[in-house]
Amino acid sequence: MSDQKAVGRPRSAEVDEKLKRAALKLVRERGYRDVSISALIAEAGVSRQSLYNRWHSKADLVLEALTDDTEGLVQLPDPARAGSAQAALRDFLHGIFRHLALDGTTLRSLIAAAQEDPAFREALRTRFVEPREEIVTALLARAQSAGELPAGRDIRMLSAFIHGAFWYRLLNGLPLDEDTARDIAAAIFAP
Amino acid sequence: MSDQKAVGRPRSAEVDEKLKRAALKLVRERGYRDVSISALIAEAGVSRQSLYNRWHSKADLVLEALTDDTEGLVQLPDPARAGSAQAALRDFLHGIFRHLALDGTTLRSLIAAAQEDPAFREALRTRFVEPREEIVTALLARAQSAGELPAGRDIRMLSAFIHGAFWYRLLNGLPLDEDTARDIAAAIFAP
Numbered sequence: 130m131s132d133q134k135a136v137g138r139p140r141s142a143e144v145d146e147k148l149k150r151a152a153l154k155l156v157r158e159r160g161y162r163d164v165s166i167s168a169l170i171a172e173a174g175v176s177r178q179s180l181y182n183r184w185h186s187k188a189d190l191v192l193e194a195l196t197d198d199t200e201g202l203v204q205l206p207d208p209a210r211a212g213s214a215q216a217a218l219r220d221f222l223h224g225i226f227r228h229l230a231l232d233g234t235t236l237r238s239l240i241a242a243a244q245e246d247p248a249f250r251e252a253l254r255t256r257f258v259e260p261r262e263e264i265v266t267a268l269l270a271r272a273q274s275a276g277e278l279p280a281g282r283d284i285r286m287l288s289a290f291i292h293g294a295f296w297y298r299l300l301n302g303l304p305l306d307e308d309t310a311r312d313i314a315a316a317i318f319a320p
Numbered sequence: 321m322s323d324q325k326a327v328g329r330p331r332s333a334e335v336d337e338k339l340k341r342a343a344l345k346l347v348r349e350r351g352y353r354d355v356s357i358s359a360l361i362a363e364a365g366v367s368r369q370s371l372y373n374r375w376h377s378k379a380d381l382v383l384e385a386l387t388d389d390t391e392g393l394v395q396l397p398d399p400a401r402a403g404s405a406q407a408a409l410r411d412f413l414h415g416i417f418r419h420l421a422l423d424g425t426t427l428r429s430l431i432a433a434a435q436e437d438p439a440f441r442e443a444l445r446t447r448f449v450e451p452r453e454e455i456v457t458a459l460l461a462r463a464q465s466a467g468e469l470p471a472g473r474d475i476r477m478l479s480a481f482i483h484g485a486f487w488y489r490l491l492n493g494l495p496l497d498e499d500t501a502r503d504i505a506a507a508i509f510a511p
Binding site for chain 1 (some may be wrong): 353432433434435444470472473474477482483487491492503506507511
């Protein structure tokens with residue numbers, strides 16, 4: 130890598146980072162709806178153009194900020210460590226639900242924004258939703274191979290049940306807590 | 321009932337009906353977001369006040385119009401007629417999914433509107449969501465009593481799985497069709 134490239138790249142990456150940090154900070158403080166593009170660029174200390182160079186909209190920026198921030202949660206849990214696939218699913222869900230105390234309202238707003246904007250709906254689904262669904266599907270597939278789930282069970286549909294129950298409770302304003310995580314995992318693995 | 325009451329009541333009920341019919345017609349034609357209160361009262365041929373006498377907002381009016389219009393779908397299916405509880409669930413879901421070809425976009429918009437308005441979220445949940453959930457829960461409870469579902473299964477959670485999978489696919493822009501109805505019912509009743 131040449132010196133020039135080493136100097137050039139971090140410059141733009143730094144601006145992106147500033148915008149993503151500003152986005153998370155402001156949506157957490159004020160709520161997604163009440164954060165304007167002007168407030169975002171003022172908080173980040175960058176130009177409006179540098180936001181639009183990289184993202185189409187506020188929704189796009191907030192989606193990337195949230196996706197990056199929850200990267201650590203998107204890891205296949207280890208059933209051996211948790212004790213069983215059921216316990217691993219419970220712990221995985223509980224980790225996500227704990228994080229929703231911070232960003233659940235933002236996620237609700239992004240899902241709402243996606244309903245009025247087909248391009249953003251596609252972005253939300255492919256960049257955020259599907260990678261998370263894949264984690265759970267992989268966990269269930271492994272559990273099925275290990276005989277913890279009957280061979281005939283439809284793993285893809287069970288994964289949709291799990292994420293569906295999570296969205297359904299989130300969007301209806303119902304609590305998502307440790308009990309919910311335990312009950313979802315128990316219902317999936319019920320004999 | 322006195323004559324006076326018989327004359328007085330239909331007057332206001334007629335105005336309400338006109339507004340609900342106008343609401344369904346316009347949201348189907350233009351999309352929820354692009355229907356204004358002015359357009360609604362013009363289409364119904366009534367005063368702005370008569371709308372606000374009865375409903376808080378466009379969301380409230382559209383919710384009631386949609387709730388009334390789908391009343392016929394909210395009936396406990398008869399497993400004896402369908403052949404089994406699994407077939408009854410499949411037919412019930414397929415009936416709902418068929419109707420979504422007409423009003424799925426409106427339902428998506430109402431769920432989106434609910435995310436930014438706690439009072440409307442509560443209204444959507446108690447008036448629309450929960451009565452539909454109860455139908456499915458009752459079907460599953462009956463299936464459990466009849467031995468078509470193992471005794472240990474968590475009926476309430478299974479009902480949340482079913483509605484959750486439906487919302488999850490709807491809000492992510494994925495198809496909801498006869499195959500989806502069949503696959504959901506099969507996964508719920510899988511041994």
